[in-house]
Amino acid sequence: MNPHIINKKKTTVQxxxxxxxxxxxxxxxxxxxxxxxxxxxxxxGYGGVFRDHESNxxxxxxxxxxxxxxxxxxxxxxxxxxxxxxxxxxxxxxIEGDSLIIIRxxxxxxxxxxxxxxxxxxRMA
Numbered sequence: 001m002n003p004h005i006i007n008k009k010k011t012t013v014q015x016x017x018x019x020x021x022x023x024x025x026x027x028x029x030x031x032x033x034x035x036x037x038x039x040x041x042x043x044x045g046y047g048g049v050f051r052d053h054e055s056n057x058x059x060x061x062x063x064x065x066x067x068x069x070x071x072x073x074x075x076x077x078x079x080x081x082x083x084x085x086x087x088x089x090x091x092x093x094x095i096e097g098d099s100l101i102i103i104r105x106x107x108x109x110x111x112x113x114x115x116x117x118x119x120x121x122x123r124m125a
Contacts, residue, residue: 021096023055029090031081033097035073044068046077050090059084074099078106 024030033048047062061084065076078097085093097103 024053024094026053028092030094033077033081035077037070037073041069044073046073048077048081071101074102078102
């Protein structure tokens, strides 16, 4: 049950970025995750929401990991989301985030790149 990974689409209107969100297909869940740091490095926070095909929130999470980088915050948001998906059986799952670095990394892992070997040591702890 491999999740589908997509990058959030953004549109600029009068200098503001707007995100377009659509619910997942019937009998699927969608995880939207994000992370941010105040400064880079700086104080870090992350969060996410799981929704069903009717756009109903199924689980919302957030937290802080102290002082780190924005990429660490994004990765923590994804990691915590994946742990929750595993615990609550939110599958099949679509994952959506706005960090191109994290999306590319996970896509490479799923597609069997050389770093795929590292993923064998990951555990849902």
